[in-house]
Amino acid sequence: MSHIAKGANSYVPTVALRVAVRHEPHPAAPQAEAAALLLDADGRARGATDVVFQGRPLHPSAAVRHARDAHDACAQWLELDLPHIEPEIERVLVLCSTDAGTVGALTQPTVEAFAPNGVSVVRYTVTDATTETAFVFGEFYRRAGGWKFRAVGQGYACGLAGLTSDYGIEVTAAPTPTPTPATPAPVPAPVSPSPGPVLLTGVSKTSDPPPFPPSPPVSAGGPAPLAPAPLAPAAALAPAFLVPDPPHSAGAWTFGPLFEPYAIEGRGRQVVTADRIPPGPVLVEMTHEGEDYLCVERLNRHNKDDQLVFNSTLKDFRGRAAVEPEEGRPLRLRIQASNRWTLTFRPLADARRLEFGRELTGRGPEALLYTGPVADLKVRLRDESGGSLCCMYGYEVAGHTGIADAPESLLVNEAGRGARVSTPLPAGPLLLRFIDAEGSWRMKLRTV
Numbered sequence: 001m002s003h004i005a006k007g008a009n010s011y012v013p014t015v016a017l018r019v020a021v022r023h024e025p026h027p028a029a030p031q032a033e034a035a036a037l038l039l040d041a042d043g044r045a046r047g048a049t050d051v052v053f054q055g056r057p058l059h060p061s062a063a064v065r066h067a068r069d070a071h072d073a074c075a076q077w078l079e080l081d082l083p084h085i086e087p088e089i090e091r092v093l094v095l096c097s098t099d100a101g102t103v104g105a106l107t108q109p110t111v112e113a114f115a116p117n118g119v120s121v122v123r124y125t126v127t128d129a130t131t132e133t134a135f136v137f138g139e140f141y142r143r144a145g146g147w148k149f150r151a152v153g154q155g156y157a158c159g160l161a162g163l164t165s166d167y168g169i170e171v172t173a174a175p176t177p178t179p180t181p182a183t184p185a186p187v188p189a190p191v192s193p194s195p196g197p198v199l200l201t202g203v204s205k206t207s208d209p210p211p212f213p214p215s216p217p218v219s220a221g222g223p224a225p226l227a228p229a230p231l232a233p234a235a236a237l238a239p240a241f242l243v244p245d246p247p248h249s250a251g252a253w254t255f256g257p258l259f260e261p262y263a264i265e266g267r268g269r270q271v272v273t274a275d276r277i278p279p280g281p282v283l284v285e286m287t288h289e290g291e292d293y294l295c296v297e298r299l300n301r302h303n304k305d306d307q308l309v310f311n312s313t314l315k316d317f318r319g320r321a322a323v324e325p326e327e328g329r330p331l332r333l334r335i336q337a338s339n340r341w342t343l344t345f346r347p348l349a350d351a352r353r354l355e356f357g358r359e360l361t362g363r364g365p366e367a368l369l370y371t372g373p374v375a376d377l378k379v380r381l382r383d384e385s386g387g388s389l390c391c392m393y394g395y396e397v398a399g400h401t402g403i404a405d406a407p408e409s410l411l412v413n414e415a416g417r418g419a420r421v422s423t424p425l426p427a428g429p430l431l432l433r434f435i436d437a438e439g440s441w442r443m444k445l446r447t448v
Contacts, residue, residue: 003123006153010122011260014082014146015349017113021096021137022075023106030101034076035160036064037093037167044168051164052078061086080140082147083350091141097134097160104130111137113149116349117254124151133159145344146261253369255397255429256281256348263344266335274331277345281324281403283367284309285344291315292338298323299332309333310365314384314438319365322348322433324403356445363440371428376446379412381419384439390419395431403431
């Protein structure tokens with residue numbers, strides 16, 4: 001875990017993070033509410049739906065949501081599915097506000113992010129809050145193809161309304177009707193003993209935002225970290241019209257190590273050593289400019305080629321592959337290319353997911369993850385090389401630590417200019433290696 005101070009930043013894995021906003025119990029502590037604010041490249045929210053909080057717990061993209069902790073009244077959760085956050089969103093702020101009282105009255109207000117396997121990846125505790133009623137605890141922001149977290153620690157004395165107005169959202173009070181003299185004022189309803197949601201009443205933006213695109217389906221020395229609690233189903237958290245169709249394949253991915261993504265750039269023929277990644281299977285993403293031949297192979301301990309990673313003549317190539325180094329050795333790759341290229345190393349959990357109700361499209365080789373039940377997979381490849389092999393292998397990774405140890409199945413093996421095939425998938429978790437894909441493709445799951 002990276003426990004950072006105010007102003008510091010740290011890389012976080014590009015996975016579905018669960019972020020706890022909490023404080024230590026205290027009899028005089030005010031009720032605190034957590035929220036997420038999504039911002040574009042101009043540092044502005046596009047509209048009211050870019051604020052995710054208890055009163056609006058699900059973002060239209062389904063990539064950010066809010067949940068209370070059923071076991072701890074002093075903790076709330078924000079789920080940030082970083083790989084599926086819309087490309088136009090550059091930053092996600094983690095906010096905390098108080099309904100009656102100040103953030104300074106909270107004991108050890110803390111934000112902490114957890115990876116899907118429950119490991120804490122970053123933690124920040126606010127130490128200088130005083131009379132503020134709203135606080136930006138921190139922000140997740142894009143950097144070098146991945147995501148980082150910055151401990152912001154900025155307070156606002158004018159509450160959540162003043163904070164969000166700085167980012168393009170106006171919060172206005174709800175109009176209160178005045179009863180006529182002939183009509184007695186209604187008797188107020190009894191106040192519930194449990195606190196209700198923070199209401200962002202009459203939220204509007206100074207100019208209407210563009211419509212949203214279609215939503216995809218869906219420390220040492222410190223206190224012990226809070227283990228992530230299961231989230232309630234999305235349907236229980238938000239009105240039905242905000243909830244997309246839930247995918248069958250929802251689930252955490254724990255195969256492969258978590259680490260900070262990093263990139264290596266170069267040109268032409270080179271040998272590279274990825275000595276900043278931990279042992280285990282990783283996702284390798286590569287781009288290559290132009291339309292010349294590209295070949296990437298893994299080198300073994302004898303400095304000889306022993307595994308083909310990429311082999312393509314696609315113009316402006318971009319592909320992904322699951323690769324693991326030999327035990328006890330860093331990952332070494334031999335690149336045969338003519339033009340500029342970039343290699344980016346990421347956790348395997350960053351790979352794209354196959355989900356029911358969602359057609360997946362791409363171009364070139366790909367590593368895919370599947371966590372659902374038994375299903376059939378339809379694959380269609382539109383070849384761009386004049387007739388080549390379309391090949392996919394599946395690996396049942398449950399209970400295994402390496403790709404070579406997992407049971408392997410040849411799922412697709414077709415040749416021709418336009419391959420169309422369906423193949424049965426066993427229950428996940430599965431790693432799918434779609435290789436020799438010399439063109440654009442579409443994939444869709446069918447229930448069995």
